[in-house]
Amino acid sequence: MTLAGELRVMSDFLARRDVAGLTEPVDLIVLMGSAVIESVEVVAAAYQSGVARRILISGGIGHSTRYLVEAIERRKLDVATNARPESHIFADLLRDQVDRDAITIEDQSTNCGENAEFASRLITDEKTVVLVQDPTMQRRTHASFERACRDRRHLELISFAPVLPRVGAEVGDGPDAIWSTGRFTSLVLGEIRRLRDDADGYGPRGRDFIDHVGIPADVLVAYRNVAARNQELVRPAGG
Structure with a gap:
């Protein structure tokens, strides 16, 4: 081969997709910061189509941050990036397409495990949550959220890698x-x-x-x- x-x-294994598309209503979308700007586009489209009314963006400054900055510069996007957490950059990219009060930010996590640990603290009464991550890390992110949310039997986690x-x-x-x-x-x-x-x-x-x-x-x-x-x-x- x-x-x-x-x-x-x-990569098809890693880019976990539990559904064919984001079409059914859910309580919350958790968007992980990464260098994959396509993640923002997928979440914005889901919000605009009424799939979710709340978005939690998780991500501080980590190993992917410099690649995100490079992607912003390559696309010539008008977003401040200097010494900023990935979640703040993603929020700025989203705000032209999403109501400001729909966005919650978690900006301390620096890896998949912390994404799950810190974001899970902000998940309260939601029953259906979609996870959107860099597709290379989607399956590990899902496993990390399963561990962080293992005591919440009412919670359904749905992975959707933004690209294959x-x-x-x-x-x-x-x-x-x-x-x-x-x-x-x-x-x-x-x-x-x-x-x-x-x-x-x-x-x-x-x-x-x-x-x-x-x-x-x-x-x-x-x-x-x-x-x-x-x-x-x-x-x-x-x-």
């Missing part, structure tokens, strides 16, 4: 690409490693940040193949 095919196998990444479109060297191929490969390898329930992963057998996540055999094969050819991109499962 080609690199593009193997990346697609892994493809080499040659969202991934590559083109002007509209979200990720370079190298960065995307590194992100995908890191996410599979984190999700593996072993001594190096985030599951119960490792750091115990999330509950066990089953990884399909074809995803593990793709991971091993790409990792073997890109050892320089294989890093410890931190972050």
Whole structure:
């Protein structure tokens, strides 16, 4: 299989989508800060179509912030970015399309686990919550929210990755690409490693940040193949 095919196998698994589209009403959308501005566009469209009347944006200053700033600059968007949390930048992008009083901000989290931990404190009586995250981190984010909200049996979490990444479109060297191929490969390898329930992963057998996540055999094969050819991109499962 080609690199593009193997990346697609892994990214389709990581970009968790529990529904085909955001069409059914929910109580809340939780939008995670990231470098994927398409997330904002998806949430704005859902709000405008009446899917949700409340939006919680979660994200401080983390490892993706500089990539978000680069994306803002590349698109020549008129948004202040200097030393600002990702949630504040996303809120500014949303405010032309969403009522100001519909937005709540959590601006202290710096990773997926903290997104879930800190945002969950702001989820009160809601029964249906949609999670929107960078697609490479969507599955781990969902697992993190399941852990943070494990005692809320009334709560339904619905994941919706904003895009399904493809080499040659969202991934590559083109002007509209979200990720370079190298960065995307590194992100995908890191996410599979984190999700593996072993001594190096985030599951119960490792750091115990999330509950066990089953990884399909074809995803593990793709991971091993790409990792073997890109050892320089294989890093410890931190972050």
